[in-house]
Amino acid sequence: MRTLKYNIGLGLMLLFIGLFSACKQDVGSPLDLNADVDIVSFKVGTAIGTIDQQKGSISVLVPAGTDLSALAPVIALPSEARVSPTSGLAQNFSFSSTTPVTYRVYNGNLYNTYQVTVKEIKAEITAFRIGDRSGLIDQQNKQIKIYLPLGTDLKSLTPSVEFTSGASIAPGLGGFVNLNSPVKYTLTYMGQTFQYTVTAILGEEPKQVQTIYNGETVVPHFDGLGVSGVDSPYANPKTKGANTTPFCASFIRDAETGAGWHGGALWNANKVNINPAAYNRFSIMVLKDVEGDVQLEIQSDGEQNKDWLRARYVKAHVGEWQELIFEVPAGRTANINNILVMPHEHPNGQPVAFPTQRMYWDELKALPKE
Known part of the structure; x- marks a missing residue:
């Protein structure tokens, strides 16, 4: 009797395993780890891109004068592969020399990423x-x-x-x-x-405006002050108006715990060297959802010789880019090496309250004495 029960139990178990295995094969599909995900060719008009498969990069030289803001590349792919953005879809390559446009090829269970740069043929x-x-x-x-x-x-x-x-x-x-x-x-x-x-x-050469950050061609790294990090370059959310460039710096400011000094800092490896005898003002573009004071803190190397400069982001143009001017104290003689940007200098939102929000700044410049 014991042997009969054992045989019946063993048979039922084998039957269950067989059914489970068949069910798995019906529902699932085997992994395809041999699919081809390499772009075959990448063309912009008559210009053929140079593809570096190892580095995952593509560079294209187009005739001088080409409008880079709306180019529609034609992309040849392996069988069954697809690409995003799709072939023939117009993309803005105006700033791809510093911020390449990302393309990703999918095939089977694999994908491959390419960074694409399109430049005009140019001699300078x-x-x-x-x-x-x-x-x-x-x-x-x-x-x-x-x-x-x-x-x-x-x-x-x-x-x-x-x-x-x-x-x-x-x-x-x-x-x-x-x-x-x-x-x-x-x-x-x-x-x-x-x-x-x-x-x-x-005659003597006049001092020139010194661009410290512009999001496109001059993009030093901002260290986050009281925040996890500053996003840069970050897509400009409002390219119509006072600031039409595509990229800026940005971070999320917390309404409950955000202290006034929260923002971004240029120092250490990204410090500047500005003589206040020659440059006595700074300008910066700011965009946010509430009015209030914006502060630039300027320091010498080693966080010495600090000055706090303020300008008002006005209520009449909230939600728009505003260019703010900051005056360096007339008596300052110490060079300026560190610049700290605080888009809303009101500790914990007081006395000017604001919701948790993403703030933006751009086009930080040192202006020469007039």
Whole structure:
């Protein structure tokens, strides 16, 4: 009897295991770990991208003057693969040189990520010197201004010029140039030409606005003050209005525990070096949901020689980008190395209360004395 019961029990157990196994095979599917997730080709118009499969990067050079804000790449993929964003969908590549656009390929149980950069074919003059004087280069307008000492003979100058490797330049290097009137320099590169106008000015060079952070081309890291971290670059939530650039800095401020000094700091590896004798003001763009004071705390290295600068984010333009100006105390002589940004300097939301919210700042600049 015992043997009969054992055999019956064993048979039932084997039957259950067989049914469970069959059920699993019906519901599930085997893992596909051999699917191809490599992009085959990436084209923007007639320009073919260079694909680095090992690094997961794609770079595309398009003709000068191409509008990078709405390009629709055509992407060739392996069989059964799909890509996001999809092939043919327009994307903004205007700032991909510093913030590449991410594409991800899916196939089976695998995926692969690519960072895509699209740049215009471009040749640039990167430095223009005469003696110990360096020219101020406006790359957007292709203008170069160089300030030379009073009494300089402008008829026979020998500039030193640095420019994009592989390009040719005219006038050629090593010869004399007459800068009594503006001179045009022409770069030829990859079948295209780029022209700069060089102007010499006798006298001392005025101080220039110093960009400390702009979210696109100047993006030092902000350390979080009282917050887990500062998000940068972060997508600009309002590109219509006073600040049209695509990226900014941002963090979430807590209404209950957020102290007034919470914000972001540029110091240590990202410190600046600003002489208050030459720069006596700062400007910054701020966007938030409530009015109130914004504070910049300036320090010398080692958190010494502190000053607290305030400006008002006004009620009339709440929810919009506002450019605020901060005056450096007239008696300050110590260099400025650390800059701390506090978008809402009201401890725990008092006396100006606010809800927990995401705050934004951008375009931090040092302004020269007028």
